[in-house]
Amino acid sequence: MLTKARALxxxxxxxxxxxxxxxxRYYETIGLMPAPPRTPGGHRVYDDVHVRRLAFIRRGRELGFxxxxxxxxxxxxxxxxxxxAEVKDIAAMHLTEVRRKLADLTRLESILAASVASCTSEPLASCPVLDMLEL
Amino acid sequence: MLTKARALxxxxxxxxxxxxxxxxRYYETIGLMPAPPRTPGGHRVYDDVHVRRLAFIRRGRELGFxxxxxxxxxxxxxxxxxxxAEVKDIAAMHLTEVRRKLADLTRLESILAASVASCTSEPLASCPVLDMLEL
DNA sequence: CTTGATCCCGTAGTGGCTACGGGAGGCAAA
DNA sequence: TTTGCCTCCCGTAGCCACTACGGGATCAAG
Incomplete structure (x- = not known):
């Protein structure tokens, strides 16, 4: 006897x-998750296939896709x-994008860190953070 | 004679x-840029004060604020x-957020890089990228 | 005065959800 | 069986920071 897919x-x-x-529900409306069967009362009923698909989506999202x-x-x-190769293309494209963002953030971090560090917290006349933005 | 602010x-x-x-226009509607004077025909007329303010905003945005x-x-x-100190608070808060994102992206980059690198481009049965998402 | 570039305004769309609210379904205890 | 409570239903609107669209008005140059 095969294990029945449990209903969720x-x-x-x-x-x-x-x-x-x-x-x-949002994923269903945009067609990313299939519309599952319903109870007579209209409640959705899912099974393991849906669990795996949704987990796939969630992991993809976590990786920034x-x-x-x-x-x-x-x-x-x-x-x-x-x-x-098709899969690799998508992942490689995404990787490139991730590296671009990484470079941007790294640059950002050093600028912000430097200006926050040199902030003496006293007179506002020469605030390094504002000065950076002021010109 | 003072230099007249040029009209833009x-x-x-x-x-x-x-x-x-x-x-x-968007910045004006949300009150980030002031509503400038207008020509009789309704066209906006800006001056150097606006230029500096807008540049300030743009730099802030570039730094991710x-x-x-x-x-x-x-x-x-x-x-x-x-x-x-108030300025410093805002910048420090933002810096924390930037560092969090940086850490996330760094982790992401290594995961993606590893799985793309081990992609042999031939049979799809065991695609490392898909395997990573599949479980 | 005509031409062509610019600017006007309001509205709607983007991505990826999240929040809200009133009503209906489902299930277990009493 | 009735009661109570949790869950789920659906549609709509909101979030951020813009961007796109489109038809009409205005401006500056020739």
Whole structure:
């Protein structure tokens, strides 16, 4: 006997995947999550397939992929069609973007740190933070 | 004779400060930029004070301050009232946030880099990027 | 006076959710 | 069975910081 896929209510799925209930509904409206079957009363009923898909999405989001990138990755992942190169392209593109942001933030950090550090907290006439912005 | 503040049209101000025209109008509607005088025909007329203020805002934004933080900094900067400590608080808070993002992105970068690097581009059955998301 | 660039304004759209609110479903204890 | 309470339903609006669109008015140069 195969283990039956257990049925989950929306809130349970949310908890299982670490996502807000409203977020699931949102993913459904934009077509990222499939519309699940319902109880006679209209409540959504999910199973393990949904849990895995939602977890996939959440991990993608945590790695900074946009929802559209996640959408593309989901298609490539199911049923692992297309080429690995396509996946690599998306990830590499994203990596480039991450590195760009990293460089920006690093520069930012040193500027802010320097100006905050040289802030003597007393007269506002020559505040290094404001001076930086003033010119 | 003092040098007269030269009058600028909206587009010229935009160019001078490196900001979009629409962005200036947006800043005006949210009260970040003052409503300037107008020509009889209704076109906005700016001067050097506006240029400096807009440049201040733009630099603040480049350093990642939110518009509300910029708004607070503008008040403290003009006419340099309040304490330097207030400015420092805003900047230090922002610096903390920048460092948090920096840490996140650094972690992200190594995960993505590793999984992209180990991508052999051939069979999709075991794609390291997808595997990472799949579980 | 005509031409062509600029500027006007209001509105709607972007991404990725989150919040709100009133009503209905579901389930367990009494 | 009734009561109570939690969960879920749906649609809509809001968040941030702009950006885009479009049709009409104005401006400066020739």
């Amino acid at each position: 209510a929306a809130g349970q799925l949310a908890k299982a995947a670490g996502v807000n209930l409203e977020t699931i 946009s929802l559209e990138e996640v959408r593309a990755l989901l298609i490539l992942n199911d049923p692992r069609q297309g080429s690995c | 049209a909206a587009g010229q101000l935009a160019k001078a400060a490196g900001v979009n025209l629409e962005t200036i 939110s518009l509300e933080e910029v708004r607070a900094l503008l008040i403290l900067n003009d006419p340099r009232q309040g304490s330097c």
